[in-house]
Every structure is written in C-alpha cells, then in structure tokens.
Amino acid sequence: MFEKQTALLKKFSQLVDQEPHVNTEVTPDQHLRVGVDLGTSTIVFVVLNENNVPIYGESIRDHAVRDGIVVNYREAVDIVTHMRERAQSQLNVTLKSAAGAIPPGVSAANSKAVANVIEDSGMHCSDVVDEPTAAATMLGITDGTIVDVGGGTTGISLFQDGHLLRVGDEPTGGYHMTLVLAGNRQLDHDAAEQLKRDPTQQNNVFMVVKPVVENMAHITDRVTNHHLVQPVVVVGGATNFDAFASTFSKQLGVPVMGMPNPDFVTPIGIAMSDKGAASDG
Structure with missing residues (x-):
C-alpha cells in the first residue's frame, strides 16, 4: 500500500x-x-x-x-x-x-x-x-483517518467515501516533544530540538517523549469519537520515529501506518x- x-x-x-x-x-x-x-x-x-x-x-x-x-x-x-x-x-x-x-x-x-x-x-x-486534507490528497485516501502531527499542532481528519466526516486540531506536536526533552535533559530549546532530530539518538529520545505520543493517540481517539476509519495513517515531521506508529497502534487498539519521510x-x-x-x- x-x-x-x-x-x-x-x-x-x-x-x-x-x-x-x-x-x-x-x-x-x-x-x-x-x-x-x-x-x-x-x-x-x-x-x-x-x-x-x-x-x-x-x-x-x-x-x-x-x-x-x-x-x-x-x-x-x-x-x-x-x-x-x-x-x-x-x-x-x-x-x-x-x-x-x-x-x-x-x-x-x-x-x-x-x-x-x-x-x-x-x-x-x-x-x-x-493540512490533514492535503495529506489525504497526497496519499490518495478517500476512506481513512489521517493524523498530521506537525511542529505545533496535531490535526485529525476522518474520511469516508471521499467525504470529510470529522476534523479536529489540538495544540500538541513536535514543539511539545522538544519541551519535554529539554526539561528531561536540562537543555535549552535549540539543543533539545537538535537532539530530537539526531537519528543516532532516536531510541533514547523516544523513551523520553513517548508519553507525549501516547497523549496524541488519546486525543485522536477522542476527536474521532472512538470511530477510526481504516487505514489510520500518521504523518508529519514529529512522527519520524521508528516506534511512533506502533505506539499509536497500541494506544488505539487498531493498526496504524507510518510513512517514510513523513514531514513531506x-x-x-x-x-x-x-x-x-x-x-x-
């Protein structure tokens, strides 16, 4: 797919x-x-x-x-x-x-x-x-749930038969991951952002920001009123962790797909x- x-x-x-x-x-x-x-x-x-x-x-x-x-x-x-x-x-x-x-x-x-x-x-x-509609356009999705996790917000859109059934946006994203990482490692914001983007530190960083990701999944469940249309796809630069989609899937109890180069x-x-x-x- x-x-x-x-x-x-x-x-x-x-x-x-x-x-x-x-x-x-x-x-x-x-x-x-x-x-x-x-x-x-x-x-x-x-x-x-x-x-x-x-x-x-x-x-x-x-x-x-x-x-x-x-x-x-x-x-x-x-x-x-x-x-x-x-x-x-x-x-x-x-x-x-x-x-x-x-x-x-x-x-x-x-x-x-x-x-x-x-x-x-x-x-x-x-x-x-x-933004989530733009992501659905790129992915060619007419049925599905798009979770677009950007730097500042998480946008959730639910599509069925080409129609947008539900949409929501919450002020949590990569910026908030960086804040948590900065507090945990006692770094300034720019240093924490650089650490978050370092692929060699991905596993260590994700252990720190995982609660933020789990909260994003809870938000998605609430915005969609516990009704997720498959496929569920997470996109956006903040999802660029190997364990992001699996963590989302575990919290939601349904399969979740990630994309390569999700920020694009x-x-x-x-x-x-x-x-x-x-x-x-």
Whole structure:
C-alpha cells in the first residue's frame, strides 16, 4: 500500500538534500503546481510537474509560525520569497501561483495570513487547504483517518467515501516533544530540538517523549469519537520515529501506518491542491 506515494516521498527528499534542488528541465508548455507549507519548525517549498511528480524541493528551518499561527509575518514572507526566487532560477521559469495550508480549526484570519504570505512573496495564492486534507490528497485516501502531527499542532481528519466526516486540531506536536526533552535533559530549546532530530539518538529520545505520543493517540481517539476509519495513517515531521506508529497502534487498539519521510506528505499534498497557472516558461 502507498508504493507510489513512497516513491514520490523518496524522490522529493532527495531533491531537498541535494544542491541544486532540481532534477529536470522544464519546458514552457508544462503546467507546474506549487505548494508552500508554513510549519512551526520548517517552511517547505514544493514544485510538481503536471503529473504531480516532484521537480523541485527545499526545506528551511524557521521561527515564523507557532502552533499553526503566523507569528513573524516579515520573516515568513522573506523566506518564501527567497525560496521562490531560487526555484525560479534553477527551473528557469516564473512561478505565478501556489497553494498554502492551515491546521484544521484555525481561524479565518490566519488562513488569510497564510494567503497573504504567499501573495507578498510574489505569487497568487490559489487555495488554502487544511493540512490533514492535503495529506489525504497526497496519499490518495478517500476512506481513512489521517493524523498530521506537525511542529505545533496535531490535526485529525476522518474520511469516508471521499467525504470529510470529522476534523479536529489540538495544540500538541513536535514543539511539545522538544519541551519535554529539554526539561528531561536540562537543555535549552535549540539543543533539545537538535537532539530530537539526531537519528543516532532516536531510541533514547523516544523513551523520553513517548508519553507525549501516547497523549496524541488519546486525543485522536477522542476527536474521532472512538470511530477510526481504516487505514489510520500518521504523518508529519514529529512522527519520524521508528516506534511512533506502533505506539499509536497500541494506544488505539487498531493498526496504524507510518510513512517514510513523513514531514513531506502534507507539503506535497498542498502542491497538488494548487489550482492556479503556476508557471510561465
């Protein structure tokens, strides 16, 4: 299951890690889609070709967003502007539009703020979708439960027959894992965040943050009113632990799937939601 999506995630991750962040030439007649994911710890910029295959990817650490809310507007605009300029230079195109996203339940004012960041970075904002719906779009799910654990919030969406039946959002995520780790190891926040991201320390870190993950599972059970539609899939950068999905599964009492490169599921889904004419060759 999700073989195609796994291949796309691997391809996008390679683009993010390499320099330049592009792996193909773009012809003037191609219709490109762009996604901008304003996350609590990172901003991700995605460009897809007309077949929804990643052709450009970049991820930058930021402090512009907290718990799904844009708290440093100027920083967000500057970062996205530079990302757009680099993408245009490397692809040799003008990117005209992009989609953005917000956690479910976030106010209309913050949805407007996300759109304004995209607009002020030099692109038309074609749509602002909720993050779990973007993840479902990327995964091609019409029936299932998506749990999107980002830096600041956990968004839960339940889909059946292509319809969104239930949605919820709670202010807990990777940022709160970092706070627990910082307190346990007596580190400042930045040092704890770096430790959390160190793959060689994954097992030791997860032992400390496991109670936070278990609480996320309890929240998911409550938001879905104990009615989880299969498959249950956890995505988002905070789920990037080998034991995350199994811990969730044990708490919920149902099978739970994780994804490779889970921090890129939602950004790619955001780009797939771009309805505008994203480029000129």
